[in-house]
Amino acid sequence: MTSTDQRKKPATASTGTRARRRRPLRSRIADWVLPLILVVVIVAVWQAMVSFGGVKEYVLPAPGAVVKKMFSDFGTFADQSVPTIIAIFVGFALAIVVALPIAVAMVYSSVVRRAVYPLLIIAQVVPKVAIAPLFIIWFGFGQLPKVLMVALICFFPVVIDSMVGFRAARPESLMLVRSMGASRWQAFWKVRWPWAVPSIFAGVKVGITLAVVGAVVAEFVGADTGLGVLLITARGDMDSLTVFASVAWLTVIGAVLFGVVELLERVLVPRRGGRRSFEASGSL
Incomplete structure (x- = not known):
């Protein structure tokens, strides 16, 4: 050279x-x-x-009119957003707290996996709109039915993606740490957990978008306050402008929550060539 x-x-x-x-x-x-x-x-x-x-304006309001309505009635929309957001946060946190231990149990125990997995599928295919009235009957009006609906609709994508992530750990890495004297608990934290975090966030991102849907569905069926109640009231009054403004507020809330989760993922998850698992997708 x-x-x-x-x-x-x-x-x-x-x-x-x-x-x-x-x-x-x-x-x-x-x-x-x-x-x-x-x-x-x-x-x-x-x-x-x-x-x-x-x-006609009452059929499809102009976008400028919708934006103006959002800001002119800012106080009303903000007040009605509080119970909806609380239900989203509490229900979403409950779904994660319950889903992660169940995912770990299904990974480490074939008996648990064979017993629980079919029940998860059955719970997912049942339309949540059909379950919402039962929550109202059982738990009455207020925040509790909304929290439970949000948790139920968010649970499936989080638990499935978490299980996929925990099972995706390399067997040779697990055998290596076990051969070095690590306990099963240490192998979990050193190998399975880091490997599963990207998949967990994949399920969490799906779940956070469904959380908004769950809260609104519960408010449609029966609630005293919330953006869903405001939307139903406006629909009954044929106030399409308020309906569009309420939908816009819900869209903004969902986008902001998704952005927060995305930001947390970028901060907490090291990049591994963009590997993600999107096996779980929620549906009503």
């Missing part, structure tokens, strides 16, 4: 490093720009339908 080649090699490596640094930046910009463009197009079509398509 000549001296000229030796001088060129570091420059090439440096150029490659700079290129790798620029690519993620462009990718991050695209992640925001492309959805923003799509949203602008949808809003423009929406506005055109109202302005030039002959769609």
